[in-house]
Amino acid sequence: MDASREKAPSAQETFVQMAQAAGLRGRILVTLGLLILARFGTFIPVPGVDRVAFAEAIKNSPAVGFLDIFSGGALSTVGIFALGIIPYINASIIIQLLTTALPALEKLQKEEGEAGRRKISQITRYIAGGWGIIYSIGISQWLQKYTLPGHQSLFFTVSTVIALTAGSMFVMWISELITERGIGNGASLLIFLNIVAVLPKSLGDTFNLAQSGDSSILTRTVALLAVFVVMTVGIVFVQEGTRRIPIISARRQVGRRIQRERTSYLPLRLNQGGVMPIIFASSVLVLPSALASFANSAASGPVSQVINKINEFLYPGTPGHVAFYVLLIVFFSYFYSSLVVNPVDMAQNLKKMGASIPGVRPGVATSKYIEAILSRLTLLGAVFLGVVATVPTAIESGLGVSTFKGFGATSLLILVSVAIDTAKQIQTLVISQRYEGMIGKD
Known part of the structure; x- marks a missing residue:
C-alpha cells in the first residue's frame, strides 16, 4: 500500500498491515x-478451599473488591x-x-548496557518471588477458616x-x-485484561439496577455513567496533552550546502508517567490488607494491633485511604517522571546538535529551564490523576450506586491509558513496516 512517510497511518492501513505483515x-x-x-x-482453583463459604464472606467487602480488580476475579x-x-x-x-x-x-543500569539490564531484571525476579511468598503466606492464613474438611493446616x-x-x-x-x-507493556496489558474481565458483570448489575422501576435509581445511574463518560474524555485529553518547547537549530554548512536555521519543538507530556503512577500506588495500597490478614493469624500482641490499626486507616473508602492514595500518586508521578526524562541529558544532547531554546543559554541554564517546566507539568498531571482516582468514587458513594464496586475511575484511567499506549505502539510498528516496504521497492 502506498502511503506518505510524513502522515500517521490511517485505520485502513493499520488493519491491512496487521493482516498482511508477518512480523506485526x-x-x-x-x-x-x-x-x-x-x-x-x-x-484453576487452589485446592482445599470452600469457595461458596469464602464468596459469601467477601461479597460485601470493598477491600476485596479493590484487590480483585487487579487479579481479574481470581482472588x-x-x-x-x-x-x-x-x-x-x-x-x-523497589x-x-x-x-x-x-x-x-x-552503574548496572546506565553503564553496563544490555548485560547490566539483564542482571537488574534477574534481581527483580528474585524480589518478586520473595513478595509472592509473603503474599501467599498471608492469603493462606486468611483462607484457613474456609478450608474443606480433611485438609491439614500445615499441608494446606x-x-x-x-x-x-x-x-x-x-x-x-x-x-x-x-x-x-x-x-505493548506486558504488566499493563495484564492489568488491562483483568479489569476488562470484570467489567461485564459491573455493567450487567448496573443495567439491572436501572431497570428496577425506581426513577430515582435510574436518574442516579445515568448521572454516574455520565461522570464516567466525561472522565474518559478528560483522560484522553490529558494523556495526549504536551507542552511544546520551541527549539532553533543553528545554521551550518554541510559540504557546499548551507542549511538554514530550522525551528522545531521539544514535546514534554503533561503526564510523563502515563498509567504507571496509578498502578504503582494501587499496588502499594494492597500491602496493608495482606499484612493484616497475616497478622491476624500468625502474629499477636502489639504487632498485630498496630498492623490492624494501619489497615483500618487505609481501608478502601476511608479518608485515610483517599489521602494516602493521592500522596502516593503524586510521589510516583514525580518519581517516574525523573526516570523517563533527564533534563541534564536533554540539554547536553541539544548542545551537541547545535540546537537551543530561544532566550535560554545552552548547558546548565537549559537543563534548569526544562526541569522547571517538567516540574510544573508533573504537578498538573499528578493533580489530575488524583482527581480521577478519587472524585468519581466519591460521587458513586454519594449517589448510592454500588454496582461498580471495585471498578472505579482508577480502572477507567488504566483502561484508557493502556489502550492509547498500545495503539501508539501498533502505529509505530506499522510505520516501520511502511519504511521496510519502501526500501524493498527501491
Whole structure:
C-alpha cells in the first residue's frame, strides 16, 4: 500500500498491515495467545478451599473488591493466579527506588548496557518471588477458616503458598514475554485484561439496577455513567496533552550546502508517567490488607494491633485511604517522571546538535529551564490523576450506586491509558513496516 512517510497511518492501513505483515501479525498473535493463557489460570482453583463459604464472606467487602480488580476475579474465586502481577510490580518499584539510591545498581543500569539490564531484571525476579511468598503466606492464613474438611493446616498452607507463588511467577513470565515478543507493556496489558474481565458483570448489575422501576435509581445511574463518560474524555485529553518547547537549530554548512536555521519543538507530556503512577500506588495500597490478614493469624500482641490499626486507616473508602492514595500518586508521578526524562541529558544532547531554546543559554541554564517546566507539568498531571482516582468514587458513594464496586475511575484511567499506549505502539510498528516496504521497492 502506498502511503506518505510524513502522515500517521490511517485505520485502513493499520488493519491491512496487521493482516498482511508477518512480523506485526506474529506479535499480535503472541500477545493474544499469552493473554488468553493468563485468563485460563484464573479459573484453576487452589485446592482445599470452600469457595461458596469464602464468596459469601467477601461479597460485601470493598477491600476485596479493590484487590480483585487487579487479579481479574481470581482472588474472589481463589484461583492460582490470585496474586496476578502485583508481586512483580512491587519488586519493580523497589528496584527503581534502589537504583536511584545505590551507585552499584545505577552503574548496572546506565553503564553496563544490555548485560547490566539483564542482571537488574534477574534481581527483580528474585524480589518478586520473595513478595509472592509473603503474599501467599498471608492469603493462606486468611483462607484457613474456609478450608474443606480433611485438609491439614500445615499441608494446606504449604500447598497454597507453592500454588500462589508459582502462579505469580508464571504471570510475571507472561508479562515479560509480551513486552519482549508481543505488543505493548506486558504488566499493563495484564492489568488491562483483568479489569476488562470484570467489567461485564459491573455493567450487567448496573443495567439491572436501572431497570428496577425506581426513577430515582435510574436518574442516579445515568448521572454516574455520565461522570464516567466525561472522565474518559478528560483522560484522553490529558494523556495526549504536551507542552511544546520551541527549539532553533543553528545554521551550518554541510559540504557546499548551507542549511538554514530550522525551528522545531521539544514535546514534554503533561503526564510523563502515563498509567504507571496509578498502578504503582494501587499496588502499594494492597500491602496493608495482606499484612493484616497475616497478622491476624500468625502474629499477636502489639504487632498485630498496630498492623490492624494501619489497615483500618487505609481501608478502601476511608479518608485515610483517599489521602494516602493521592500522596502516593503524586510521589510516583514525580518519581517516574525523573526516570523517563533527564533534563541534564536533554540539554547536553541539544548542545551537541547545535540546537537551543530561544532566550535560554545552552548547558546548565537549559537543563534548569526544562526541569522547571517538567516540574510544573508533573504537578498538573499528578493533580489530575488524583482527581480521577478519587472524585468519581466519591460521587458513586454519594449517589448510592454500588454496582461498580471495585471498578472505579482508577480502572477507567488504566483502561484508557493502556489502550492509547498500545495503539501508539501498533502505529509505530506499522510505520516501520511502511519504511521496510519502501526500501524493498527501491
